[in-house]
Amino acid sequence: MSRPRSARGELIPIPAIQEQQAEAAAARLRGGREAGPESAPLTDWPYDADRDDPLTALRIPVTSAYPRWRYTVAFDRESEVRPTDMEAAQLASFIEEHREHWFNETYKAKLSERPFDTDTVTRVFHKWADNDWSYRVATWEHGPFWVPVFPCLRGTHLDDRPNWKAPMTLVEVMDRIFTFSDGPMKRWLEWKAAHPEVFPPVGQQSGGGRD
Structure with missing residues (x-):
C-alpha cells in the first residue's frame, strides 16, 4: 500500500x-x-493494540513485541503470564509518570482524548512467570532482544549484563530503566514514594514484587 x-x-x-x-x-x-x-x-x-483487552481501560496497550504505534509502554500479548492487578497498576503508573514529566498541559489534554499515550520511543514489557519480567525498546536493532534475556539463554555467554540478572520483578526492571549510574534517578524514586499504594515499600509488596 x-x-x-x-x-x-x-x-x-x-x-x-x-x-x-x-x-x-x-x-x-x-x-x-x-x-x-x-x-x-x-x-x-x-491502533494495533487489542481493543477489548482489560488492560486497555488502564491505558496499557497490549501488542506484539513489534508495535506499529509508538506507545509510551506496551505489554507483549505473547507473554506467558498476565500481569497481576498490582503489576497492571504499576505499568499504568509508569505511563503516567512519563506523561507528567515530559508533556505539557496542551499535549496531555490531547492525549486524554485517546485510549493510549504515544511518544517517540516504545518500551515493551514481557512477563515470563511470577516476578519474572523483561523489557525491550521497540527500536532496538543490536544486542539482546529482551533484558533480562530469554529464560533459555540465562546462564549462557549471552547473559552478559550483570545489572540485568533474572529473575527480576516488574518494579526492579523499571528501576533499572531509570538507572544511569549508581542507582535509580531521583525523579523516579520520588514518584514511587508519592504512590505507595502502587509501589509499596520493600517488604510490604504483594502481587507485584518479591515477598
Whole structure:
C-alpha cells in the first residue's frame, strides 16, 4: 500500500499519519467529523493494540513485541503470564509518570482524548512467570532482544549484563530503566514514594514484587 501524499505531493511521514488516524478516532468518539488524508483508511480503532483487552481501560496497550504505534509502554500479548492487578497498576503508573514529566498541559489534554499515550520511543514489557519480567525498546536493532534475556539463554555467554540478572520483578526492571549510574534517578524514586499504594515499600509488596 502506497503512503498518502500532502496537497503539494509530498509523502506524509508515518508518525503524522498515525496522528491523523488518532485524531479521526477521537473525533468519532466525540461525534465529530473525521480528519486525515482521504487515501488513508480510517476506522474507529486505528491502533494495533487489542481493543477489548482489560488492560486497555488502564491505558496499557497490549501488542506484539513489534508495535506499529509508538506507545509510551506496551505489554507483549505473547507473554506467558498476565500481569497481576498490582503489576497492571504499576505499568499504568509508569505511563503516567512519563506523561507528567515530559508533556505539557496542551499535549496531555490531547492525549486524554485517546485510549493510549504515544511518544517517540516504545518500551515493551514481557512477563515470563511470577516476578519474572523483561523489557525491550521497540527500536532496538543490536544486542539482546529482551533484558533480562530469554529464560533459555540465562546462564549462557549471552547473559552478559550483570545489572540485568533474572529473575527480576516488574518494579526492579523499571528501576533499572531509570538507572544511569549508581542507582535509580531521583525523579523516579520520588514518584514511587508519592504512590505507595502502587509501589509499596520493600517488604510490604504483594502481587507485584518479591515477598
